[in-house]
Amino acid sequence: MMVIECIVNDKKYVLEVDPQERLLDVLRNHLGLLGTKEGCGEGECGACTVILDGKTVNSCLVLAGQAHNSVITTIEGVGNRQSPHPVQKAFVEVGAVQCGFCTPGMVLSAKNLLDKNPHPSDEEIGVALSGNLCRCTGYDKILRAVKLAAEEGK
Amino acid sequence: MKTEVVGSRALREDSWGKVFGQTKFPADVNLPNQIYGVxxxxxxxxxxxxxxxxxxxxxxxxxxxxxxxxxxxHNSHGVLFRDQPVIADYVRMVGDPVAVVGGETMEIAREAAERIRVDYEILPAIFDPEEAMKPEVPPLHPELQSTNVLYHLPIRRGSMEEGWAKADVVVEQVYKTQHVDHAFLQPEAVLAYLDERGHMVVQTATQYAHYDRGEIAHALGFRYSQVQVKTLAVGGAFGGREDISLQIIAALLALKTQRPVKMENTREESFYSHSKRHPMTMYYKTGAAKDGKLVAMQAKIIGDAGAYSSWSINVLRKSAVHATGPYEIPNVEIDSFAVFTNNPYTGAMRGFGAAQTVLAYESQMDLLAKKLGISPLEIRLRNCFQVGSITATGQELTSSVPLDQCLAKIAPYFRREVETP
Amino acid sequence: MKKRGIGLGCAWYGTGYGNGFPDVSSAFVEIHDDGSATVLTGAVDVGQGSNSIFAQIAAEELGLRAEDICVNTADTDVTPDSGTSAATRQTYNTGNAVLKAVRQAKSRLLIYAAREFSCPTPEGIELKSGYIGVKGDPSRRMILGDMVFKARLNGERLISAESSTARSTPVDLTTGQGAPYWPYSFGCQAAEVEVDTETGKVKVLKVIAVHDVGKALNPTQVEGQIAGGVTQGIGYALLEELELQKGMIKNPAFSSYLIPTALDVPKIEAYFVEEAEESGPYGAKGLGEPAMLPTVAAVINAIDDAVGVRITSLPATPEKILQALAEKKEELG
Known part of the structure; x- marks a missing residue:
């Protein structure tokens, strides 16, 4: 076991973890942050996307030890009903949510894109979301929602 | 009729919980003292x-x-016939469950699963449906059929002799489709427990909670009134959550241990624990007269049902009924077959037998148009169903048949030249 | 060289269980003292949005907003059996059951209100924008909740249980004759593709999809079903294939079983045609499955239009296309 320190959704944690544990399990099992989903366990689907030190990562591929001294944002740290993030608001308004299993990861990938590049081209949006699989929507409304969120940020 | 809410772009209430990550899928619920099933x-x-x-x-x-x-x-389940074991003592496909472990943690359960030694008497297997359907091949389900042909539907309409006599052009071609996975994003997961009433509660993602309840009750010997299936958020389905996957096994573990049971598939396990789309081989022969009117069609459709019947009868029925495409053809001979093999079992998937035949009938339409020297749009306009049309099964389409309107809307895209890069 | 082509695909789809199997949906409804209402039905929302459709139907009938309706589904201790969320049947079939149940629950209210307003028939009463009143007479109306409360104090109970059964007869097992499904949905799609003759890769640039929906109960959801269907159709046509070796799946992972990503999807233009199906709720019929059907044909026909080869087995992989191109070259000699 090892002790790691990290900041998750602006809150500081000192956690005793198995260094071989995945960050995904730390978030879900230790912290009860169940909005981070597991869809494949091999970094292909993006359902477990979180933002780690400003970059989106598949939390199923990050070991707990690697998260030591990092700053992490999960879906629980992005907006709420009183004050949704523009991406979340756009997803709901445009109809970009169907089954919703990919949604947390999608929202985080989109948020991180807009944080870095507030006015992305269609191509840049596609590339930023290409690591997040969705089987329901055909991506069409998701891409439109991200575009809308970017426009509203102008 | 003038409506206000119906027809509006009302927002989905559930989408808020989903964008905030609050929505509970079956992997997101747990109970104290639960064990893990593998x-x-x-x-x-x-x-x-x-x-x-x-x-x-x-x-x-x-x-x-x-x-x-x-x-x-009671070791069986199935949507049409209960021909699928909950836990098999006779294996018909790779991935059939042969044992189930309950452990204090997922890791322990997985390690224990690897330590289980199973002695198999390996039997000859068959993977090609056209081989499997031969009468001399031993049937995989003698209790259902004396051969591996689970289902054969012939459709006969008009006279083939007359039809071919009228045909000025004929196109004959074989089409093949592949096994496809639903690949819904959320792998199967279940939480099962006996509650304070002594009722079996199963929380899961399914397409049909009441069906699951019946199968769980049957396998465990419960009354329907003593089994509660509560559907949590469903992470996509597309037909892949029609058959039972982990529901009965989890409930059985809960019954035997009297503890809550959590089960969660890995992606690899998910590939093995639900049905697939039927691969089909489709032999098509279609004839048209010089005026572009379809006059005859013959089709033989062979679908690989895999190891269990699941929805295969209904799927191959749907293939046959839709085999002409949305076109009037007066002379038709269609034969569709569902055939057992030792491949992964096939069942419901979006399109349900009509997704395969569309490749065949629409390819035939383009090939015929080319031979007739008319456009793909034109041949469809000359043959498409309208109100009053009679289908290959003799059904009259009495209302709402606006394919011509759909084609009219799409027609402008075919009148312009395709841009060249 | 990159060559472009355009292809057309049409499809039809009989919705419902079919073949005479009892295709029944059920719903319970209760109108509450403040005029809001709860709908209980077994239909599972698998992500397609059926719960919202049921809320819209109930709201329409009660003159409320969709958010005034609580839709609780798919809990076998609570909700009645509504059949499976498959066969493109929930909007049509359970939609019909919900519609019947709401109308049944409000029928006693209409009778009560007619008496209150001294209106000769219940047909003269309407529920609109949160009010209940006499049609065409704005002076005789009341907040819906107030009327419900009054009615309930007077012993009325605004609850209902209703079912709806789809039309279907079995086909004859020797001739296939019969009327197995109702209603049928239709649609057509055009796909524009670009084929790289060096690599055999196909890129779908654009899909125009036109579908018959009877009546679009929610246009956003119609578009969502179409885009999702088109994308699954592209996966089926070009990418997806379970590789089997003696029954063993060789690619049980998303790294080897490829489904479309955001970069694989074309521009999708979704249109719908509304010609009411008289048996459907507000004229609606289902769309879920039909949305993916024409795509395969449109893509395969577009490949032929672009490079003159006919792919007859799915998926149309680069290998198959290169081989077909090579064979064609040989033929032309």
Missing amino acids: VVRSPHPHARILNINSEEAMKLEGVAVVLTANDVP
């Missing part, structure tokens, strides 16, 4: 189980129970 699956496509040795698994600390076929009160 399935041991057959690596062989056709085998009889001679012996299962779980001694090494039981030696592992934290293993609560190992269950095999003998532990299931």
